[in-house]
Amino acid sequence: MHVLPYLVAAYVFLTGCYGLATSRNLIHAVGCLAVCQSSTYVLLLAVGYRDGGTAPVFSDIKPGSRPVVDPVVQALTLTDIVVGATVTALLLALVLQIAKRHGTVDPDELRELRG
């Protein structure tokens, strides 16, 4: 198994974290969170990859005739995407409401809750 996809996953995760930590715009921050999540897709799909494997759909291939990639991680990735869509939608709705109530989406100006 090649190590490259794992390094890519770690790189994408840390890039997203860097974006979150330095973001000057909350919409950008929510986007960065989605980037962090994309790294989990990369990781899961890399875990399930098989050399020469095909998609795990058995309508036109005979079971056992050729290797298929791991369907479990694909199911996990799909679930993960659904979860991510929910989170992103909810967080963007909150950002919208913050923009209405505070008149800004810059986290540097949202410092009411402190101490």
Added chain:
Amino acid sequence: MHHLLPLLVAVPLLGAALLVATGRHLPRIAAEITGFAVSGGTAALALVLLLNSSPPMVEWVGAWLPVGGESVGIVVYGDGPALGMAALVSLLTLAALAYSWRYFDEPPRSHRGAFTALMLVFQGAMCGFAIAGDLFNAFVFFELMSVTAYALTGYRIDEAKAVQGALTFGVVNSLGAYGMLMGIGLLYARTGELAMAKIGRGLDSAAGHGGGDALVLAAFVLVVTGLLVKAAAVPFHFWLPDAHAVAPTPVCMLLSGVMVELGAYGVWRVYGTVFSGPGGIPAADLTRALVTLGALTAATGAVMCWYQRHIKRLLAYSTVSHTGLFLMALGVLTPEGDDGAALYVLGHAGVKAALFACAGVLLDRYGCLDEHTLHGRARELRATGVMFAVGAVGLAGLPPFGTGLGKAVSEEAVGGPLTVVYVAASAVTAGAVLRVAARVFLGLGPQPEEAGSELETSGSEEEPETRGRLSRIPDTMRTVPAVLLAAALAVGAVPGFGDLVARAVNEAGSGGAHASAGWTAHGVLLGLASTALAVALAGLAVTRPDWTAAPDWAAPLRRLQSGHVGDYVAWLLMGAAVLGALALPGVLGG
């Protein structure tokens, strides 16, 4: 009997779906009664299952039974601690729904029942997390409960602070959850399994005679980081005060009473079934990591709690401090430590939820949660004041409160100098709550001066959550905290209850080693000592108000709580690195 386990999740979710579908056509009272019936029914089911949880039940959902030891089905697991947490979640949800009976504005016509429905989803997700037998489902329920909690925290979307707190909560917790998912992916890569017990066995057989390696360490750090973010251990705790200060009071009761504790429960469950074998993380390393982070959490929470004037934030920091105490008790990895943590969590849930309920009464009566502005104004609320003070001594661990029993058993388990952390943290947090009670409900001491520090949230201009300001306190808002306090008292006072909890926990956790959990002279004395210390601290604070002004050495600590979500993310990464460093020596040595 075990076929009923999935109903703990299904019933609340179906109830919520029913309310969302029909809520707009129902009168409010019908929607609320449906909520009670569903939530109460689930609580009854959880209790019935709990009484039958020995030996533990295993259910493969949808009859996807394992074939030849291999399975891709979803497994739920019902042992004492899992069903105990599910029962606690359900009972507390019932209490929070009862408390909110007269609480909210009449919701808009098209959203009637929305709050109740969200609470039911929250209950179902927390029950699901408690009984999940495989890691990926634990993650899914973890995210479901998180998303519902963000929505509930920002429920009053017209309030600027509420949406801000909810966003911080959402970003930090989601990032933790994605870390946890990466860890699960790594574990699946190593073992090809998702069920916790099978991952544990897979790690052991993959390691052979050596110990865990870098991959196991990375997976451990990622999974535990996600759970510790939920448990609000330092330095993952920054979201908690922001979220608890702005969430509606019934939601605070659940967040603080049981959701945060589910993070600690998750750490216990995941370590015990996945990482405790020879192929995992050695016990000494887990103890080092959890006890260090726990002591740091307890100290930070206590210091920050003492210097708060926003009453809900003060209670939130007290939760942070207590989480540290739970983590320390779990971290020593003895049967006694597990028993102590379980009893402490039970007692703490009752006491802390009651305290939040009393704070909610103040908010709705005066539109204010600021200790300084409220000075002496709540003299007429005698019953609430008494309950607030009783809750404070409960936090201090006065025998025979459940918190006192849990604290006493935990102190015996950790032993030695760490006992000081328990006494000090519980005395300081309880002292702060007692100080609030003395100032707000009795008007003792001089009116505190307006310092006007840039570093704090005052809470002097909050919107009440009821339709208008309350002229009299509804019976539900008085009864619920009283019942919760009585329950917290019963945990410690009913003879044999401690042993019952200990037996259930030990059967699940420590491989047959039984410990008994009851009052000892030593524990009673330490409980009395921390209560006396709390009263003394509160007395000092009331008579000498400059004691509650933050000294210079505490200022950097308060500046860390900057309200900036980017800072919190940076701390999360830093915390994960620290966790890895604390757990590293065992992997190097192995």
